[in-house]
Amino acid sequence: xxxxxxxxxxxxxxxxxxxxxVDLDVEEGETFGFLGPNGAGKSTFINVxxxxxxxxxxxxxxxxxxxxxxxxxxxxxIGVLPEGYSVFDRxxxxxxxxxxxxxxxxxxxxxxxxxxxxxxxxxxxxxTGYSKGMAQRLVLGMALVGDPDLLVLDEPSTGxxxxxxxxxxxxxxxxxxxxxxxxxxxxxxxxxxxxxxxxGILQNGELVAVDTIExxxxxxGGGTKLxxxxxxxxxxxxxxxxxxxxxETAVADEDSTIEVTCTNDAKMDVVVELHGAGVDVVNFRxxxxxxxxxxxxxxxxxx
Amino acid sequence: MTWExxxxxxxxxxxxxxxxxxxxxxxVSVVLLAGYIYPVxxxxxxxxxxxxxxxxxxxxxxxxxxxxxxSYGAVVDERESGSILLSLSLPHSRRDVVIGKYLxxxxxxxxxxxxxxLGAGALVVYPFGELVLGRFLxxxxxxxxxxxxxxxxxxxxxxxxxxxxxxxxxxxxxxFLFVIVWEAVVDALTLGLNAAGLVDGELPGAVQFLVGLxxxxxxxxxxxxxxxxxxxxxxPWYLGEWVALxxxxxxxxxPLGLAFLRFDGSDLS
Numbered sequence: 001x002x003x004x005x006x007x008x009x010x011x012x013x014x015x016x017x018x019x020x021x022v023d024l025d026v027e028e029g030e031t032f033g034f035l036g037p038n039g040a041g042k043s044t045f046i047n048v049x050x051x052x053x054x055x056x057x058x059x060x061x062x063x064x065x066x067x068x069x070x071x072x073x074x075x076x077x078i079g080v081l082p083e084g085y086s087v088f089d090r091x092x093x094x095x096x097x098x099x100x101x102x103x104x105x106x107x108x109x110x111x112x113x114x115x116x117x118x119x120x121x122x123x124x125x126x127x128t129g130y131s132k133g134m135a136q137r138l139v140l141g142m143a144l145v146g147d148p149d150l151l152v153l154d155e156p157s158t159g160x161x162x163x164x165x166x167x168x169x170x171x172x173x174x175x176x177x178x179x180x181x182x183x184x185x186x187x188x189x190x191x192x193x194x195x196x197x198x199x200g201i202l203q204n205g206e207l208v209a210v211d212t213i214e215x216x217x218x219x220x221g222g223g224t225k226l227x228x229x230x231x232x233x234x235x236x237x238x239x240x241x242x243x244x245x246x247x248e249t250a251v252a253d254e255d256s257t258i259e260v261t262c263t264n265d266a267k268m269d270v271v272v273e274l275h276g277a278g279v280d281v282v283n284f285r286x287x288x289x290x291x292x293x294x295x296x297x298x299x300x301x302x303x
Numbered sequence: 304m305t306w307e308x309x310x311x312x313x314x315x316x317x318x319x320x321x322x323x324x325x326x327x328x329x330x331v332s333v334v335l336l337a338g339y340i341y342p343v344x345x346x347x348x349x350x351x352x353x354x355x356x357x358x359x360x361x362x363x364x365x366x367x368x369x370x371x372x373x374s375y376g377a378v379v380d381e382r383e384s385g386s387i388l389l390s391l392s393l394p395h396s397r398r399d400v401v402i403g404k405y406l407x408x409x410x411x412x413x414x415x416x417x418x419x420x421l422g423a424g425a426l427v428v429y430p431f432g433e434l435v436l437g438r439f440l441x442x443x444x445x446x447x448x449x450x451x452x453x454x455x456x457x458x459x460x461x462x463x464x465x466x467x468x469x470x471x472x473x474x475x476x477x478x479f480l481f482v483i484v485w486e487a488v489v490d491a492l493t494l495g496l497n498a499a500g501l502v503d504g505e506l507p508g509a510v511q512f513l514v515g516l517x518x519x520x521x522x523x524x525x526x527x528x529x530x531x532x533x534x535x536x537x538x539p540w541y542l543g544e545w546v547a548l549x550x551x552x553x554x555x556x557x558p559l560g561l562a563f564l565r566f567d568g569s570d571l572s
Binding site for chain 1: 305308312316319320380381384385386388389390391392393394395396399568570571572
């Protein structure tokens with residue numbers, strides 16, 4: 001069964017396009033990372049899922065329930081950490097969890113939940129006095145109530161220190177092992193790389209890539225990046241390299257360094273081309289493209 | 304339907320706030336004070352039925368303020384802060400949230416009204432007065448409806464506005480218009496039309512109906528017609544108590560319904 005099924009979802013604000021015909025399937029049981037720079041439309045998409053925002057066009061379903069027309073049914077089996085929330089005035093942490101338990105008709109023990117997200121000792125303090133990180137843990141706790149089949153988390157590690165972010169990832173792994181589908185957005189690559197089965201990259205409201213991390217590397221020319229140091233760059237050298245078949249990008253880093261991403265087969269062609277241009281290669285190494293390179297490749301300014 | 308969860312939570316939080324305590328305290332004090340003064344100040348006979356016209360002045364002044372101030376923040380506060388997103392992330396519909404808030408806020412002010420009216424009724428009856436139970440209960444019912452109208456207007460404002468500031472301005476605008484300036488405007492209109500020679504004495508019936516749509520005036524007409532012994536509302540049928548009751552019900556559901564449709568269709572972030 002498909003956990004999330006988005007079909008040509010668009011959202012426009014006046015002339016601004018926040019989402020542009022996003023098609024996306026998230027399979028049950030997978031951990032899906034929704035990646036993109038700030039302002040790419042990640043939160044808008046999640047807000048459509050939660051019916052905070054009505055799409056201009058297209059539909060989204062969660063477990064077969066339309067998020068707009070059957071919002072309650074769609075949210076019935078999910079746990080949510082939204083963006084831009086604030087905790088309730090005058091309620092303690094424990095009361096927040098109790099509210100989620102009553103709302104979901106669940107039977108969790110509030111203290112167990114708070115313990116799991118690491119804020120047990122703050123259970124009886126007003127949540128308005130919590131730090132951002134503690135509030136984030138609290139709302140994650142609310143999301144975990146009732147063992148949801150799908151967790152939708154918008155930038156879950158916001159406000160968490162590195163330890164907190166690691167604990168968060170650990171919880172996500174545990175939830176995924178329990179059988180929950182996990183959908184979370186982030187602009188931080190390490191997190192996505194660490195836990196995700198598949199990644200979708202959103203750029204200016206468009207879903208520019210959906211693949212496994214391995215698959216993204218493949219599509220990035222076998223994941224090969226050449227760093228070539230030469231004795232001196234001449235005008236037009238970089239352009240000539242770009243013209244070589246199999247080369248995706250070629251960037252002159254400093255006066256004497258060129259970074260090239262290309263298919264494996266094209267490596268030698270690049271060197272041959274440089275030689276043909278009368279440029280001496282001083283040093284030459286290859287690197288595996290990191291997710292960060294891919295990310296920049298997909299979302300950075302067009303080369 | 305999960306509005307019960309929302310209503311319980313909102314009730315328990317709201318009763319703890321100082322502003323709610325003060326507002327409800329003022330309402331209860333005014334009603335009890337009316338019940339205390341009426342047997343002393345008003346001419347014979349002292350009955351719970353005739354108490355209604357005495358209490359009217361205080362009620363039409365205090366209920367709009369209390370109803371509005373207790374409700375105008377109910378939804379917009381959480382919308383502005385973002386905590387409403389936590390409720391709507393749970394399996395609650397927006398309708399559940401609104402119904403829950405409505406029952407909680409309206410319930411609070413209704414409970415305070417009913418309690419203090421019963422107290423006031425007792426003060427009227429003991430030691431000099433006469434209990435006219437049926438008419439007193441009708442008056443109580445009409446008063447609750449009037450309370451529901453203003454609590455509903457408060458919530459309507461809370462749903463229609465996107466920020467607390469706008470809700471406050473809109474809410475106070477309504478109270479100011481209906482409670483403070485309406486009567487003066489109607490008087491000025493009557494004087495002006497008389498001076499111009501367009502009418503002689505009273506306004507024509509249709510105009511009276513229009514200017515009489517204001518909730519307090521409708522509440523007064525309904526109370527006069529249903530509760531006061533030996534009095535009936537003069538004029539054409541559409542100025543009678545049954546039409547007044549109908550208009551009051553429209554005030555209770557109309558603005559809230561429209562504001563809900565607006566809220567239901569709007570983007571929250």
